[in-house]
Amino acid sequence: MKFLLTLSFFFFVQAVSGQTAIKGIVKDSKGESIPGVNIYIKGTYDGTTSELDGSYLLETTETGKQVIVFQYMGFKTQEEEVELNGGEIQLSPTLRETINEMSAVTITAGAMEASDEKRAVVLRPLDIVTVPSAMGDIIGAFQTLPGTSNVGNDGRLFVRGGDASETAIFIDGLMVGNAFGTTASNVPTRTRFNPNLFKGSFFSTGGYSAEFGNAMSSALALNSVDIPARTQGDLSLMSVGLGYSQTLVGKNNSLTATANYFDLNPYQHIVKQNFDWERGPFGVDGQVSLRQKIGKNGMAKGFFHTESGGMKIWQKVPGQEGRGQLVDLRNHYSFGQGSFKQTLANDWSMYGGLAFSYNVDEYNVAPFEIKNTNQIVHGKVAAVKGFSDRFSLKTGTEVFQFSYRESLKSEGLEREYSDAQVNVFSEADYYFSNSLIMRAGLRVAHTSLTGQSWVDPRFSLAYKFKHEGQVSIAAGKFSQPVVETLRVVAPESSNTRASHLLLNYFLDKNGRTIRAEAFYKDYVNLLTYQGERFLYRDIEQNGEGFAKGFDLFYRDRKSFKNTDFWVTYSFVDSKRIFANFTQMVQPGFAPRHNASVVVKHFVPKLKSQLGASFAFNDGYAYTNPNLPGEMNAKTPSFQDLSISWSYLPKPNLIIHLACSNVLGRDNIFGYQFSPIPNENGVYESLPIRQTAPRFIFLGIFLTLSKDKTANNLNNL
Structure with a gap:
């Protein structure tokens, strides 16, 4: 034992x-x-x-x-x-914390995304076609977002005190030249592209990525649909025209061909107009879209769009009797691009492509015949390397070829310029944790026309709180060439430039989105001149200015059953010396107070979505020569209440009815004054109004497919 x-x-x-x-x-x-x-x-x-x-x-x-x-x-x-x-x-x-793409902080300063692919978005693709006041126009939907101004006699995108020329539009990363249809003075325009082409977009009100340039205020990047869901045909019958689109889908590729015709002449004979139309706007367009998968993770896209149209309008002259001047306008436009995206081994990916835009405008304003030709070619290639889940680097190069020619055919006069611009950009993202990210970028460029080189640094930082809200800051310098109508007169002009500083708070939780942002922009090298187009003189580059203010945005998809609404308010204090002004003035395209409300309510029993939107600003500054000073007067406030009704009687049939400015408010955007006073010493004037008291749109959209369940919103 x-x-x-x-x-x-x-x-x-x-x-x-x-x-x-x-x-x-x-x-x-x-x-x-x-x-x-x-x-x-x-x-x-x-x-x-x-x-x-x-x-x-x-x-x-x-x-x-x-x-x-x-x-x-x-x-x-x-x-x-x-x-x-x-x-x-x-x-x-x-x-060390792993970086989770769905829960990690994202940079939201100056950025508003519209997609179904990411969690923190402000709009979704479907919103773009269902905002009542937008009438199916992409820009009309973005005008309900913070930072934008509704300039009803123009129709383009004005952002935080900036002119519409300060916003650049890209499709799949490639610049679109002349993205808006050509129009006569004070007649609003629209974008040329159907919103159904795009699965998402990135709209920046400032401080955007070093990848994008040639824009001082804003970049709007539209991402096209990849391979559609199914083979289908879409027939559109509208109060202003008709169209048909046929989509063929294979296992790894697709082809879509579309043709449209519009003519406002019959509509304008039925609905009262404020303008004196000799021939209402009309046009025809066609486009072809090709998609091909490359291997497991690659995609190649081809897209071609062409259109032709015109209008004839009488424009009264202040102080003169009769109908005024007859403006006869014809436009021919083509845009094409090829792009690719490919994921490679070792966390490398590449993307890029080549695009061209070609636009011809022909004006006949007796006794003058004018022809303008504008061409942009853009090539880009970029690579992204993920060195770890914390650090990634994007670098690339792009080349632009700008060509512009204008002719005064009746006088036998012509002038033109051509410019090649080379850009190199690099941008790095570093995640300190799921709560803190830093982005730093640099854009270097050189132009052949003046031999000028420049460097634009960009920087952003974002921090996410435990309650899921996050704060971001962004700063940077942004450059763009002088607008072509001035550059052709003064080709030695250097870039106009702006510096941005932004502070942003963003929260997206439980179906509710809150966004608040303060900003400051500083402008330098703006052009000043005397005279009007074709008669510009005394051109100098000594203009300057600023824009400062804040935006508020609230969206709620939760509080009320079957109801989605958002509210926007923007305050913009903007002044600048530019154009023919001799002192700091508030631009006519930059109202100080801008607000909008959009409400959409779905009624299941009626198979309908009812919508309403209201837009407001405090009026537009203008110069009254009968008073001392510049920009010395302001119009009454702009107000527009629009409504819409979308009815789905069958899964493949949509009937959409919308009416803008339901109350018929007489919105005025400024005044035209006679160049000389009358016998009483008074400069006579004419108000600049919207084209009609209201616009009514009726569309019937029928989709033809094997299962008869697809509709026109199928690919959004």
Whole structure:
């Protein structure tokens, strides 16, 4: 018996002496302890978990070199190699957070996304075609967002005190020249492209990526649909025209061909107009879209769009009797592009493409015949490398070829210019954690026309709070060439430039979105001149200015059943010396107070969506020559209440009815004055009004497919 006890004690001592105790405290990069970490020896069953205070004790009889694994959800798995020879080992690792794309902070300063692919978006593709006041126009939908101004006699995108020429539009990363239809003076225009082409967009009100240039105020990047869901045909019958689109879808490719015709002449004979039309706007367009998958993760796209149209309008002259001047306008436009996107090995990806825009405008304003030709070619290639889940680098190069020619055919006069611009851009993202990201970028460019080179740095930083709200800051410099109608007169002009500073708060939670942003823009190198187009003189580049203010945005898809609404308010204090002004003035296209409300309510029993939108600003500044000073008067406030009704009687049939300015408010955007006073010494004037008291749109959209369940919104 004594022998057995002695033997048992011997083996117990041997076991204890061969056991190793591994202990320590597991913490994160902030020094806070992490409870519940799974800790084990790789390839064995020996393991434990950390306590509430992060401490742990792992006892094992394993010996020699072993790997200790620390594993916890939301953190990178960490391995430590140790030598086990009995005794005690202290091991207190610091675990690093993994970067989760769905939960990590994103930079929202100056950025508003419209897509179904990301969580933190302001609009979705469907919103673009269902905003009542938009009438199916992409820009009409974005005019309900913070930072924009509704300039009803123009129709283009005006952002934070900037002129419409300060906004650039891109499709799949490639610049679109002359993206808006050509129109006569004070007749609003629209974008040339159907919103159904796009699956999402990125709209920046400032501080945007170093990838984009040639815009001082804003970049609107539209991303086209990849391969559509199914083969289908779409027939559109509208109060202003008709169209048909046929989509053929294969396993790895697709083809879509579309043709449209519009003519406002019949409509304008039925609905009262404020303008004196000789021939209402008309046009025909066609487009072809090709998609081809490349391997497992690549996509090639081809797109071609062409259109032709025109209008004839009588424009009264202040102080003169009769109908005034007859403006006869014809426009021919083509846009084409090819683009690719490919994911490569080792976390590399590439994208790029080539695009061209060609636009010809022909005006006949007796006794003058005018012809303008504008061409832009844009090529880009970029590569992105993910070095880790924390650090990625994007770098690329792009080339622009700008050509412009204008002719005064009746006088036998012509002038033109051509310019090649080379750009190199690089931008890095670094995640310090899921809560903190920094982005730094640089854009370097050179132009052949003047030999000028410039560098535009960009910087952004964003921090996400525990309650999921986040704050972002962004700053940078932005450059663009002088508008072509001035550059052709003064080709030696250097870039106009702006500096941006933004502070943003963003929260998207439980179906509600809150966005608030303060901004400051500083302008330099603006052009000043005397005279009008074709008669410009005394052109100098000594203009300057600023724009400052804040935006508020609230969207709610949760509080009221089947109801979605958003409210926007923007305050813009903008002044500049530019054009033919001699002192700092508030531009006529930059109202100080801008607000909008959009409400959409779905009624299941009626298979209908009812919509209403209201837009407001405090009026437009203008110069009254009967008073001293410049920009010395202001119009009454702009107000527009629009409504819409979308009815789905069958899954493949949509009937859409919309009416803008339902109340028929007489919105005035400024005044035209006679160049000389009358016999009483008064400069006579004419108000600049909208084209009609209201616009009514009726559309019937029928989709033809095998299963008869697809409709015109199928690819949004």
